[in-house]
Amino acid sequence: xxxxxxxxxxxxxxxxxERGWLSSNTLVFDEDGDVTVVDTGYVSHAPMTLxxxxxxxxxxxxxxxxxxxxxxxxVGGNAAVKGRWKATxxxxxxxxxxxxxxxxxxxxxxxxxxxxxxxxxxxLIDPAQPLRLGGMDWEVLAGGGxxxxxxxxxxxxxxxxxxxxxxxxRGFGVIFPELEGASxxxxxxxxxxxxxxxxxxxxxxxxxxPFAGIGAALxxxxxxxxYLRSDPERNARHAAKxxxxxxxxxxxxxxxxxxxxxFAATDYLRLIHERYFPKEDLARMIDLQVGELVRAxxxxxxxxxxxNRDN
Numbered sequence: 192x193x194x195x196x197x198x199x200x201x202x203x204x205x206x207x208x209e210r211g212w213l214s215s216n217t218l219v220f221d222e223d224g225d226v227t228v229v230d231t232g233y234v235s236h237a238p239m240t241l242x243x244x245x246x247x248x249x250x251x252x253x254x255x256x257x258x259x260x261x262x263x264x265x266v267g268g269n270a271a272v273k274g275r276w277k278a279t280x281x282x283x284x285x286x287x288x289x290x291x292x293x294x295x296x297x298x299x300x301x302x303x304x305x306x307x308x309x310x311x312x313x314x315l316i317d318p319a320q321p322l323r324l325g326g327m328d329w330e331v332l333a334g335g336g337x338x339x340x341x342x343x344x345x346x347x348x349x350x351x352x353x354x355x356x357x358x359x360x361r362g363f364g365v366i367f368p369e370l371e372g373a374s375x376x377x378x379x380x381x382x383x384x385x386x387x388x389x390x391x392x393x394x395x396x397x398x399x400x401p402f403a404g405i406g407a408a409l410x411x412x413x414x415x416x417x418y419l420r421s422d423p424e425r426n427a428r429h430a431a432k433x434x435x436x437x438x439x440x441x442x443x444x445x446x447x448x449x450x451x452x453x454f455a456a457t458d459y460l461r462l463i464h465e466r467y468f469p470k471e472d473l474a475r476m477i478d479l480q481v482g483e484l485v486r487a488x489x490x491x492x493x494x495x496x497x498x499n500r501d502n
Contacts, residue, residue: 199393199401202349204325207401208243210236211501213440215265215397218353219247220325225254227324228278229344229353230397231268234308235441240268241275257281257316257324259355259397260334260341261290261298263305264437270308279313285340287315299367303434304457305441316342329353336379337364343382350392357382359396360408362415365430369423370462376420383412427467431460431480436489439499446496451477 201207208217214232217240226248232240244253253276258266260283272278282290289297293309300307321328327346334341334357344353356364357379368375387409394408395401402408419426438453439445445453451474454460464473471479481497484490491500 199403201393201395201401202325202327202351204327205351205395206247207395208247209400210398211440212398213264213437214240214267215262215356216395216399217243217268218395219244221251222254222324223326224251226251227255227257228253228272229257229324230259230265230355231256231272233264233441234267234306237268237271237308241271244272252276253278255279255281257322258283259343259353260338261286262338262356263300263303263307265355265397266310267307269310273310280310281314281316282312283340283342284315284318287312299459302458302462304438304453304459318342332382332385334382336366336368336375336382339368339373339375339378343386345389345391350390352386352389352391352394354386354394354396356397358386358394358408358412359399360394360402360404361399361411363412364397365433366419366426367430367459369426370430370459370466372466376416379416383409383416424467427463428480428483431463431476432484434459435477435480436484436499439484439490439497442499444496444498447478447481450481450497 204221206219210216210232214236215230217232218229220227228244253272256269256272256278269280273280290312295301316322316331318331322331322344329344329346332343332345334343334355337356341355343355343357366375366379391405393401393403394405454477464476468476489500491498
């Protein structure tokens, strides 16, 4: 567990392997001699994922992988973990057919310009039944907003929430359905309301350190949601910056020409352009978001190339 995560004392069966922003956090649960892993990071970090799990498992067998949702930064190590330890893969039910047939359009990997090593599932999470992890029962909660098929996990005894990308200490994940013309803000509101009603004592987010200040985190999240909902173009611009930053985290440096070519071939930035900024050239829209990343210190131009900056 990282030093930041040490702010929260978690139950003994739970370890949190806090990751950088290209990969989700990975959770390791002691299963009385075996290990269950929750979420496995991005595909380019798969060797690191195996190393982290190898150290955390302490000789025990990795029996299961459970995914909170199927975004590339949460499932990119599934195939590697399956290959190393023959672990069973357990996913939420909503996109089961897309995984079985590896429909990258429905899984949105092609649309976001991201990669994922192909995997299949062995079992589905049953939303009507508690999920047993680390000798503890976890209620399965719908987590709409960021991803309509995402699930959250809540242990009532410890009042401990695995919040995936529905709630971070300083916000939540991009509301992707709104970019497609579907409802997402209302679902995010409902998810935050459910979390507020539960009033968890501790939260393990999909990104960042576990935290205990649930009231402060919810206040930030509600303000953020209202800010985005009051002007949906804000959500669109934010999504564009997130997708560009994510790719830059992966490639580390690029030319603007290569960046333009990459995102011209993906659906989401074209969709953002067509729905929200149709009077603006696509390349110009991309350059404006790059400029905002540079001004925020998240990227920099050096030696004729755009470089990632970790901030």
